[in-house]
Amino acid sequence: MRVILFFIDGLGLGPAGENNPLYITPTPCLNGLLEGRSLTLEAAGTKNDQATLLTLDATLGVPGLPQSATGQTTLFTGVNAPQSVGRHIRGFPTEPLRKILDAEGILKKAIKAGKKSLFLNGFRPEFFSELAKGNRFFSATTLMNLYSGLPFCTFEDMLAGRSVYSDITNEVLHAMGFDMPYVAPEQAGEILAHQSAEHDFLLFEYFLTDMVAHKRNLEKASYSITVIDRFLGRALSKLDLSETLVIITSDHGNIEDLSTGSHTKNPVPLLLIGTGRDTLPGFMDLADITPFILDRLEK
Numbered sequence: 292m293r294v295i296l297f298f299i300d301g302l303g304l305g306p307a308g309e310n311n312p313l314y315i316t317p318t319p320c321l322n323g324l325l326e327g328r329s330l331t332l333e334a335a336g337t338k339n340d341q342a343t344l345l346t347l348d349a350t351l352g353v354p355g356l357p358q359s360a361t362g363q364t365t366l367f368t369g370v371n372a373p374q375s376v377g378r379h380i381r382g383f384p385t386e387p388l389r390k391i392l393d394a395e396g397i398l399k400k401a402i403k404a405g406k407k408s409l410f411l412n413g414f415r416p417e418f419f420s421e422l423a424k425g426n427r428f429f430s431a432t433t434l435m436n437l438y439s440g441l442p443f444c445t446f447e448d449m450l451a452g453r454s455v456y457s458d459i460t461n462e463v464l465h466a467m468g469f470d471m472p473y474v475a476p477e478q479a480g481e482i483l484a485h486q487s488a489e490h491d492f493l494l495f496e497y498f499l500t501d502m503v504a505h506k507r508n509l510e511k512a513s514y515s516i517t518v519i520d521r522f523l524g525r526a527l528s529k530l531d532l533s534e535t536l537v538i539i540t541s542d543h544g545n546i547e548d549l550s551t552g553s554h555t556k557n558p559v560p561l562l563l564i565g566t567g568r569d570t571l572p573g574f575m576d577l578a579d580i581t582p583f584i585l586d587r588l589e590k
Contacts, residue, residue, distance in 0.1 A: 292567055292590040293535040295487050296397075296494045296580075298366070298432070299519065300359065301501025303544020303557035304346055307331045310550040312512040320524035330560060331547070343568045346558035348576040349543045355379050356554045359501070362542030362577060363431035364388045368395035369581035384431050392431060397581045398439035398494065406491035406588050410436040411483060413444045413454040415469070432496045446471065453486065455479045458499050459522050476518045480525030487535060491588060504546035505553075512546055532565035536587055539564070540580060 307314040307329065314329045321330050324342040328334040337344040349357040351365060353373040358381040364372035370391050373379045384392060393399075401408045410432065418433075422443075427434065436443060444454035449461075449471065456464060456471075459479045464471045487493045497519060503511040527537065539562040544555035561574060567587045572579065 292587055293487055293490070294492050294567075294584050294587055295483070295530075295535060295537045296492070296584065297523070297537065297539045298363075298494065298496045299500055299539065299541050300496070300498035301504050301543060301545030301554070302541035302559060303349070303547040303555050304330070304332045304335060304560050305544065305547030305555065305557050307333055311547050312509060312516055312549060313547055316513040316516045318516060318520040320520045320527065324562070324564065330562070332557070335558075335560075338568075341564065343563045343571070345561040345563070345571075345574050347540065347561050347574060347579070349541075349559050350556055351576055351578070353377075353379055356556065357543035358382075358554065359542055360384045360388055360431065364391055365577040366540065366542055366580050367397050367431055367435050368392060369397075369578050370395050371576075371578045383428055384434060388431070389427065389434055392435050393438040395581075396435035396438050397584060398435050398441060398492075400581070400585055401492045401588060402439055402441070404585065404588065407489070408439070408441060408492040409486060409490045409494070410441060411444065411455055411486060411493055411495040413446065413449040413456045415464070416446065418443070419445070430496075430498075432494065452482050455482050455495065457496060459497065459518050463499075476521035477525035480522045480527075481529055483522075483526045484529035487530060492584070500546045504549065507549045507552045509549055512549060516546075527564065530565070535565045536567040537564040538562070538580070538584065540577075542577065 305311050314331050325334045325337050335346050351371050351373050358379040360380040361372040376387050398408050448454035461471045461474050499515045541559040544557035548555050
């Protein structure tokens with residue numbers, strides 16, 4: 292079985308309403324998977340021949356709002372990071388969190404189990420310069436890939452159709468002055484599907500959802516959701532879902548409630564598409580994802 296983990300930063304399950312871009316933005320792919328419903332709290336519990344939607348607790352039993360560094364460390368290791376360090380930590384992982392990612396990161400574990408793995412995201416040239424200087428002030432996914440020993444995808448990989456930038460379309464790169472071509476979400480979805488066929492485990496991270504939600508920008512929030520839906524729709528159409536499990540989840544809520552610019556305590560979605568959705572364990576929170584993926588990779 293192949294497994295794709297599509298991590299979408301700041302994607303919670305909130306109730307339908309005017310403050311929820313996931314409800315007011317047309318999402319043909321997600322609606323089709325969820326029996327006509329939007330990716331909202333009301334759709335939780337959906338189970339059909341295409342998809343299963345469950346909820347995950349992102350607070351992890353620790354007071355305060357869930358944050359990225361601890362949430363992502365938990366998601367990608369199976370270790371309850373905020374309980375380990377005593378609080379939720381925002382931004383990039385601290386040294387105690389980096390140690391957890393190094394010891395328990397899912398990419399390293401997948402490779403140790405003999406599974407060919409890939410972090411699909413492409414990286415700018417500046418990243419490689421910082422890496423050469425010994426900088427370790429990076430996101431959880433980046434650190435996890437570094438600790439696994441896997442190579443990082445470059446602009447060359449992106450131009451060759453082997454990698455996708457974190458915004459899917461390269462529009463962020465263009466705004467930064469890089470001469471990189473626009474990539475339609477559908478084209479990026481095909482890249483993901485092609486690379487998945489060559490790997491046992493593939494990880495892709497999208498984080499603009501969290502960034503635009505902090506600014507409470509409805510137009511950009513809706514656009515990011517549209518891009519995700521188009522990307523996912525084409526990827527699913529090209530994947531062999533009889534042999535592939537697609538997992539979509541997040542680290543905390545944010546974009547589902549633009550009445551606030553902060554994170555939320557809403558549950559995050561666990562959307563499962565494809566094979567391996569039967570005989571599911573009793574999911575509770577973010578710490579359940581890594582053990583589940585490692586188990587499915589052995590099927």
